[in-house]
Amino acid sequence: MNIVGRLLPGTTVQAINQELQSVAASLAVDYAETSKGQVIAAESLARFVSRPIERTILILFAAVSCLLLIACANVANLLLARGSARQFEFAVRRSLGAPRRFMIEQLFVETLVFAVVGSLLGLLLASWAVSAIPSLGLKGLPPTTDVRIDARVCAFTAIIAVGITILFGLIPAFRTSGQSDESTLREGSRSSRVGGARLRELLMVSEVALTLMLMVGAGLLARSFWKLSHVDPGFRPQGVLSIPISLPSTMYKTDDQRRSFFSEVLDRTGHLPGAAAVAAVNRAPLSGATVLVPVEIEGSTERVTVDRRVSTPGYFTTVGIPIVEGRDFGSEDRPETERTGILNAAAMRRFFPNGHAVGSRLRLILRSGPGPWVRIVGIAGDVRHHGLDQPIEPEVYVPYSQAAVESMVVLMRSNVATANIVPLVRSSVWSMDSNLPLDGIQSLDTLVDASLEEPWTRMLFLNGFAAFALLLAGVGLYGVVSYAVAMRRREIGIRLALGARPTHVLRLIVKQGMLLSAIGVAIGLATSAFLARALAKLLFGVTPMDSITLMAVTVIVIVICAVASYIPARRAIHFDPVDVLRAE
Numbered sequence: 001m002n003i004v005g006r007l008l009p010g011t012t013v014q015a016i017n018q019e020l021q022s023v024a025a026s027l028a029v030d031y032a033e034t035s036k037g038q039v040i041a042a043e044s045l046a047r048f049v050s051r052p053i054e055r056t057i058l059i060l061f062a063a064v065s066c067l068l069l070i071a072c073a074n075v076a077n078l079l080l081a082r083g084s085a086r087q088f089e090f091a092v093r094r095s096l097g098a099p100r101r102f103m104i105e106q107l108f109v110e111t112l113v114f115a116v117v118g119s120l121l122g123l124l125l126a127s128w129a130v131s132a133i134p135s136l137g138l139k140g141l142p143p144t145t146d147v148r149i150d151a152r153v154c155a156f157t158a159i160i161a162v163g164i165t166i167l168f169g170l171i172p173a174f175r176t177s178g179q180s181d182e183s184t185l186r187e188g189s190r191s192s193r194v195g196g197a198r199l200r201e202l203l204m205v206s207e208v209a210l211t212l213m214l215m216v217g218a219g220l221l222a223r224s225f226w227k228l229s230h231v232d233p234g235f236r237p238q239g240v241l242s243i244p245i246s247l248p249s250t251m252y253k254t255d256d257q258r259r260s261f262f263s264e265v266l267d268r269t270g271h272l273p274g275a276a277a278v279a280a281v282n283r284a285p286l287s288g289a290t291v292l293v294p295v296e297i298e299g300s301t302e303r304v305t306v307d308r309r310v311s312t313p314g315y316f317t318t319v320g321i322p323i324v325e326g327r328d329f330g331s332e333d334r335p336e337t338e339r340t341g342i343l344n345a346a347a348m349r350r351f352f353p354n355g356h357a358v359g360s361r362l363r364l365i366l367r368s369g370p371g372p373w374v375r376i377v378g379i380a381g382d383v384r385h386h387g388l389d390q391p392i393e394p395e396v397y398v399p400y401s402q403a404a405v406e407s408m409v410v411l412m413r414s415n416v417a418t419a420n421i422v423p424l425v426r427s428s429v430w431s432m433d434s435n436l437p438l439d440g441i442q443s444l445d446t447l448v449d450a451s452l453e454e455p456w457t458r459m460l461f462l463n464g465f466a467a468f469a470l471l472l473a474g475v476g477l478y479g480v481v482s483y484a485v486a487m488r489r490r491e492i493g494i495r496l497a498l499g500a501r502p503t504h505v506l507r508l509i510v511k512q513g514m515l516l517s518a519i520g521v522a523i524g525l526a527t528s529a530f531l532a533r534a535l536a537k538l539l540f541g542v543t544p545m546d547s548i549t550l551m552a553v554t555v556i557v558i559v560i561c562a563v564a565s566y567i568p569a570r571r572a573i574h575f576d577p578v579d580v581l582r583a584e
Contacts, residue, residue, distance in 0.1 A: 004045065005042075013044055017041055017042050020040050024038075055537060056458055059217070059535065060458075060461055060462065062531075063217065066214050066469065068164075070210050070469050071472055072167075073168075073203040073210075073476065074472055074475065075114070076168040076203055077204065079168070081479070081483045115164060119160075200480055200483075201516055204480050205523065207473045207477070207520065208477070208516070208517050208519075208523075208524060208561065209524035210469065210473075210524070211472070211520075212520065213524050214465055214466040215466045215469070215470060216528040216531060217462055217531050219466075219546075219550075219553045220535055220549050221455070221539070222459055223541075223542045223546060225455050225459045228541070231388045234321060234383035236320030239276075239415060240411055240412065240444040241411070241412045241413075241443055242284045242409050242410070242441065242443070243410040243412065244407070244409045245407070245410060245436060246406060247261060247406045255335070256404075259401060265280075266279070266280060268429075269410060272421065273416060275412055275413070278314070278318065278413075279312050279314040280315065280408040280409060281310065283309060284411065285383050285384075287385075287409075290386065291307060291309075292305050292306070293305065293307075293364050294365035296363050297351055297360070298360060298361040298362060298363075300351075303365070306396045308398065309395055310400050310405055311397050311398075311399070312329070312400045313329045316328055318412075318413050319411055319413075322380070324345060324379050324380070324381055325357075325378060326342070326358040326377050326378030328378060333377075333399040335401055338375055339371075339375065339402055340374060340377045341375070341376055341377070342377060343357055343380070344383065344395040344396075345382045351394065357379060359376065361374060374396075374398065389451075425441065455538075470557065473560070474561065477561055478564040481509065481512070481568045481569065484509075485572040492505055505572070506569050506570065509572060510562070510565045510566055514565055517558060517562075524557075528550075529544075529545065
């Protein structure tokens with residue numbers, strides 16, 4: 001049971017937890033056996049309901065932040081290049097008496113305009129994207145989640161925009177306005193010096209490093225999703241329809257009434273057109289629910305815990321779970337006969353390592369006390385009931401004839417489309433009891449897809465961010481190399497005129513771009529270990545430092561950077577050096 005309480009004004013969760021220590025000590029005295037190994041702790045209900053999605057949200061927020069930094073680095077590079085191109089203009093203005101403060105203010109205002117316009121466009125795009133979030137089917141969001149753009153979001157955006165403007169706008173402004181006037185005026189517009197080259201190269205290296213980090217995260221999630229989507233769930237969901245039915249205890253008071261009702265339901269649904277097999281279980285595979293029950297195994301003093309499930313004969317055949325040893329439930333398992341049960345393979349491996357489980361006995365420790373001894377008559381295959389990425393837990397199945405619970409899920413394997421068979425199912429059940437709600441009918445395929453929905457969304461988001469980051473990094477490197485080539489056009493022309501081979505000049509330019517890329521890749525690989533560790537709990541079948549992912553991502557980033565360096569370098573060696581020298 002989960003105990004929920006409302007705190008008095010001024011009371012904190014920490015204070016409650018301190019008081020709970022004395023409560024736990026008292027319970028340990030009064031209920032020594034039950035309290036053994038138990039820990040009592042309180043936490044905020046808001047924290048409790050948001051914890052499942054917290055890591056995903058934080059990782060996506062970090063990815064967006066990296067993407068923002070990459071975009072800002074690109075803008076800063078453009079501003080530096082634009083400032084370098086205006087060095088002569090600023091030098092003339094300073095020589096005519098213009099204060100440096102005026103030019104810094106001008107550059108800052110120009111940058112602020114970019115930030116404001118970009119932020120407004122971003123908010124418009126975000127409002128469109130937010131409207132699509134419900135259709136993404138994000139699992140684990142708290143029930144009170146209200147995803148919308150409000151005053152707080154707008155204020156946050158404004159603060160980020162101003163902060164970015166100050167950080168990435170003032171640096172180029174100070175850099176540009178602080179150039180030497182004498183050398184600038186002497187060279188005039190023919191200057192081939194690349195102002196702020198070191199800062200631009202540093203920004204470019206940072207872009208490549210951040211991009212590689214995002215690519216590593218995206219690659220790990222992509223490989224994890226691929227492995228998860230190829231996991232064998234332990235049953236065959238194709239063509240199986242689940243029909244949850246809950247009987248009110250006021251109308252169906254006795255076990256015989258419930259047994260009679262579900263027997264009739266299975267008979268009627270089994271005669272519907274296209275029905276190949278029907279059975280029932282108290283909880284469908286991958287439905288997420290568990291009923292953990294302590295178990296005592298005959299001949300052992302250890303008390304263990306298993307997930308208890310109730311099924312009718314034919315359940316394993318209907319959903320495609322193999323019986324690896326022994327038999328399924330049948331007509332011989334009646335209320336008056338010896339209690340029987342079927343273990344899953346995980347329970348057999350854990351509790352009967354010698355493999356002799358069939359014929360052994362165990363008993364469930366129910367709320368009223370130890371139940372009757374249960375004879376194990378079969379071993380069923382393992383099913384990933386709690387999620388494709390979750391470990392398989394020990395389970396015991398008991399026949400419905402000996403445990404007539406109120407709620408069951410009727411499962412029907414059919415070759416008829418779901419939309420066509422559902423009305424027939426509803427009519428059959430409602431002909432017996434028209435007051436029963438039948439709103440949760442769905443195929444087992446839907447449950448399998450739902451278990452993959454959140455990993456798919458995480459992978460989709462992070463891969464989208466990584467692809468956009470790779471594009472920005474490629475464009476940024478292209479811009480840096482292109483600007484460097486443009487500023488060195490005179491130098492390249494002289495080299496070619498003096499007999500330098502075009503391939504030598506090409507290698508020289510590409511080498512400069514690839515050196516920046518190599519440094520960025522090295523830094524990105526070193527820092528990606530932190531991101532990989534943060535993703536560790538979201539991965540399945542992939543280690544945080546998966547060598548295949550690291551090598552693939554490194555190759556992709558280097559190839560993109562090589563292309564971004566090669567294109568402007570190739571263009572640089574195809575101009576006539578005579579035109580450059582004539583301008584001299």
